Amino acid sequence: MAILDARPQRADDGFRWLVIGSAAVVLLLLGLIAIVMTAGAVPVFREMGFTFFVSRRWSVAGDVYGALPFMWGTLYTSVIALAISVPVSLGVALFITQVAPPWLKRPLVYLVDLLAVVPSVVFGLWGILMIAPYLGRSFLTTGLILAMMITPIITSLSREVIETTPASEEEAAYALGATRWEMICGSIWPHSKGGLVGAVMLGLGRAMGETIAAALTIGSAIGQITLDPLKPGNSMPAVIANQWGEAYDLQKSALVALAVVLFAITVLVNLIATAIVQRSMTRTRGQ
Amino acid sequence: MTPGDEPEEGTTKHTLPRRPRVSAATASAAPGADPASVAFDLDKLEVHYGAFRAVREVTLQIRDREITAFIGPSGCGKTTVLRCLNRMNDLIASARVTGKVSYHGIDLYGANVSVTEVRQRIGMVFQKPNPFPTSVYDNVAYGPRINGVRGRAKLDALVERSLRSAALWDEVKGRLSQSALGLSGGQQQRLCIARALAVEPEVVLMDEPCSSLDPIATARIEDLMRELKRTYTIVIVTHNMQQAARVSDCTAFFTAEADPETGNRTGLLVEFDATAKIFESPSDARTENYISGRFG
């Protein structure tokens, strides 16, 4: 009975190493990205030091670079996008989960998914040719377009979070004679608060990282820091996309530095958001 | 040790009782079971999951081409011991097996033993039928295919033979290419038996094979077991005492007691004997209590 059959064992081991290697590729890639990006950003940090983050100037001729206007643009457009998108997303999510009759739920979900399938460049095209003539290439136009892009994400995730509210708590509210709105305020909101915040943050992360739509509609202004939404501005991903093609040396390094900053911020926001969403979903399911 | 002797101090050693057909002359000769017909020899088998001792010192011998039943309340290690017989416990990372498990004299946990070979020769049927979500034919042909059997004709013959052995052929011969999940529960379980038989094992281990089936399906599987024992050694874990009394030749009764060292409940083998003896005149009081329904 003692059969020593090495063949299947070797193939089995080979497969094991194959899958371990494949998994390691992720680590390899991410590490490479971090190293390459940071290396590319070093020159401009050496040259500008900390002023890189607070300077408004961006002069290719003078080799002086500051990230502030671009950080402002990213922030401002994302805030506008959230201001528009969050109420709509929550409203749609609540409509789908609470108001819509069963036969309407699936088509509505498909409608939201349809919005998600449209590529961002198409939104950018529509924005620049259809909206910009009225609102100009500005923070507002960009915020509007970004809002259209992040709404599906926030809606889907909010839907999932809302659906983890225990049915027993919803029934308890109704049994006390609450109206639907009162039940939402009393049962759904306390449960879903955290998860919804996470969903919104994920939308924020996406808005901040969106390149193409912003590049087309934001206006590519230099040094613009203003609260006037109708003024043209710039954002980190947009300026990289627009200026990279003709950039040299230190400007290139400055653009890479912007990419590093963007990378760091979006990853941070995404991590916090995912942690919040996961915690809220497991907490409510456990009850 | 002949039946009727008191167990030695300190250990409970169980050997198979002599069968009636052994002549009186040899009955007084060498004690112990006839080694040629012993399939499994368990010697002080223990299983730990991490620090938790799941089952304590099991020593028994399972005879060839008989049906041996493991009975006892839940959590007393019956399934754990069963899964040692085909090394399925290897799949659990924290499991540690000590003691010796021999099959026809060969240590199953020895260094040169291929575990896939072990599992091919010692097959298993599970509590809940688990057919693959493919066709009936592909389910039964899975085992032979991974063993390198090729050729449509050979596979067809193997599939038919296995399905006949499992008393399922007549019911499925017209729907071999349809999904196995469309069969009833009892049919699925017989399909799993056919699937296990298709690799031509010597032993079939069954872990509560009828617990998710209705009484009629259960009766058919019990009939099947009586048929199968002519060719295969069968070890069955069952919660159903009456089933053990109906089909098995020998029965092992397990129970769980608090471990003096840790306080956890550890499984242990209480008594192992011919089924008739266990059910009519058990030696141990705990067995007596379980059989008469006083606990468990």
Added chain:
Amino acid sequence: MIPIGSPAQLGKPSAPQRGDFRPRGRGRAAKNALATATFGAAVVVLAVPLALVLWSVIGRGAHVALERFPAFFTQEIPIVSRRAGPGMGPAILGTLLVTGGATLISVPLGILGAVYLNEYGGASRFARLVRFMAMVMTGVPSIVMGLFVYMVWTIRFGFSALGGALALACLMLPVVIGSTEQMLKLVPDTLREAAYALGATKSRVILTVVLRAALPGTVSGSLLAVARAAGETAPLLFAVGASSSYNADFLQGANTALPMQIFGNATSVFVGAQDRAWGAALTLVLLAFLVTLAARLFTARFATPESN
């Protein structure tokens, strides 16, 4: 002593307090109705821009896409962008090359990685690290990927469809890993046990039973990743270059893709170029829709039936 509950103690049976069952409190019904109306309005606010976008894409794109059909899909892109008229053939080929290449690279790698995570790694430190990093990677902005591929690949090897495929593969890989791992988790352990008990080795069990059972969901998840990748522009900006003629050479030479053409022509002042951008947008949207539809149909048709 009057026993509790006798009519004498309770007095007359109480009369109903109100004649109907409307909600008490003024305005509660109104508030509820307002809320419901707001939610409905939100749905409209979502649907209207979507409709407008699709209206523009179809309206303006169909015109140039159908002009002298199938010229739009086969002719080369007019070099003089002032010229009106169809021609996006090279971009369509480019999109197919780049997206196809990215799929061939990232899907097998992603599936194998997910197999490691669910079947081998479990909760080990390495597996947890890989899972975490894959999640981080899904959040990397596409422009960062584009820059990365430029600095690592394009500088050395020049523009090519391969470079674009690599960039898109970086975007797709973590998504494929994540969705495949979810599918693998859904495969019940009892199936694995059955295969092991028949004497199969671990790789056999995974390849013949687990992956097979998880296939529909895996394909569907990968198709969704493909649909997303097809529409990405930023990663391609610095990897593929710009070409207006056909380039079927995957490994060498500048190429182009639909998203890039849209991006480039969107800022053009010439109506002809803008029209081509709309046409390209229509093509891209149709492509993304079809792939997503295929993904949904796949899940629906081949989903594993529940066992009794």
